[in-house]
Amino acid sequence: MENYTMEGRTYRYYGQEAPLYPFGYGLSYTTFRYRDLVLSPPVLPICASLSVSVVLENTGLRDSEEVVQLYLRWEQSSVPVPRWQLVAFRRVAVLAGRETKLFFQVLAKQRAVWAQDWRLEPGTFTLFAGGQQPGQKTRAPSEVLSARFSVTGMARPLHGC
Numbered sequence: 001m002e003n004y005t006m007e008g009r010t011y012r013y014y015g016q017e018a019p020l021y022p023f024g025y026g027l028s029y030t031t032f033r034y035r036d037l038v039l040s041p042p043v044l045p046i047c048a049s050l051s052v053s054v055v056l057e058n059t060g061l062r063d064s065e066e067v068v069q070l071y072l073r074w075e076q077s078s079v080p081v082p083r084w085q086l087v088a089f090r091r092v093a094v095l096a097g098r099e100t101k102l103f104f105q106v107l108a109k110q111r112a113v114w115a116q117d118w119r120l121e122p123g124t125f126t127l128f129a130g131g132q133q134p135g136q137k138t139r140a141p142s143e144v145l146s147a148r149f150s151v152t153g154m155a156r157p158l159h160g161c
């Protein structure tokens with residue numbers, strides 16, 4: 001085998017074709033609403049981690065659990081990258097009519113790309129937070145919030161941080 005590219009071989013690298021059963025696929029006995037997605041800082045140095053917070057509200061009549069998922073998208077990269085990359089997820093129990101604020105850390109190494117070694121590159125990124133993948137079509141409604149952040153500095157090997 002000479003071609004080790006993942007393009008067209010896994011749903012992470014498909015064009016606009018969606019997988020039949022994406023991560024987080026399923027139904028719930030209630031409904032959830034996401035709001036107040038905050039990225040801090042919105043501009044960070046090349047080796048820094050990103051702090052993320054989001055509010056999850058159970059708007060239904062039943063207590064239930066939601067799998068909150070965070071995905072990262074590179075807006076421009078020097079090498080092929082997935083459409084988006086799962087960087088965090090957490091199963092959260094929320095009582096009916098209540099809300100909870102969740103906190104996550106997206107580490108610098110989660111932004112690394114493979115270019116003969118693991119490298120960090122500056123640029124613009126989009127972070128998605130919700131109960132499903134960005135753009136996923138499901139029978140059960142679930143929203144996905146998004147926010148952009150920028151990374152500044154010179155590209156460097158991951159081990160240089």
